[in-house]
Amino acid sequence: MRVLVAEDEPVLAGYIAEGLRLQAMSVDVAYDGGTALEKATTETYDVVVLDRDLPGVHGDEVCRRLLQQGGHTRVLMLTALAEVGDRVTGLRLGADDYLGKPFDFDELVARLEALGRRARPALPPVLQRAGIELDTAHRRATRHGRLLVLSNKEFGVLAALLAAEGAVVSAEELLRQAWDENADPFTNAVRVTMSRLRAKLGEPAVIETLPGVGYRLGC
Known part of the structure; x- marks a missing residue:
């Protein structure tokens, strides 16, 4: 899942980004509203974690423009403004979810995963192919009942x-899916x-390389 943290x-942005990367998410960061809009226009994100009180372009305006832009990107407002009236306003602006600060990180992850499922066609909870x-x-x-110990990047590529x-x-x-904009x-x-993942999957080999085209998981 590709996430933009605005x-x-x-310190908080770095904490969120690193924590989400440990969950095998691809994460970019913006520190102001203008940069957030620029990134959201040039990249495709499943979810934007949006601080409402951003400098430059206010978070409310960022949310409005993302909604006008269309697409499948979902918005989770993350802000210290957590009163009922603030939440109602945020949701009416077009946010898909609203989480007040301070927050529980596990809850943030769960909410992002739920929004990610809504941002694209839902995948089954367990993906299966070639054992x-x-x-x-x-x-x-x-694979064939054998536990695979995968790094975050290997897990993301296999998914x-x-x-x-x-x-x-x-x-x-x-x-795009397993790394971030700095890749x-x-x-x-x-x-x-891919080489490390092939080694961990073992024989028979199941990942095909199509030179100049990409990779495919066989049957």
Whole structure:
């Protein structure tokens, strides 16, 4: 899942971003409303975690413009303004959810996962193919009953391949889903991660490489 964290407090923004990355989410950060709008216009996000009191362009205006822009991006307002009237206003502006500060991080993750399911066609909780079972809710993966110990990037890449149901997934799309905006499109990160993932999946080999096109998970 691709997430944009729009939060003007650097320490809190970093805390949220790193925590979400540990949940195998791809996370970008914006510290003001103008930057948040620029990123949301040039990149595709499943969810925007939006501080309401952003400098530059106010969070309320960011929310309005995201709604006008259309698409499937969901908005979770995260703000110290947590009275009932504030929540009602935020939701009426077009936010899909509203969470007051301070907040429980596990609750934030659960709300983002729920919004992510609404941002795109819902996937089954357990993805299966070629003897592989990947439980996205519990972050557990097995092949033929053997537990796979995967890094966050390996888990994200495997989830993307399984979700494609045998279709080809380009390296660029894998970078978008499992990394973030700082990933160099010319890096060999995908190739290295794919090599490690193949080794952990074991034999028979199940990930196909289509040179110049991408990768596909066989039957």
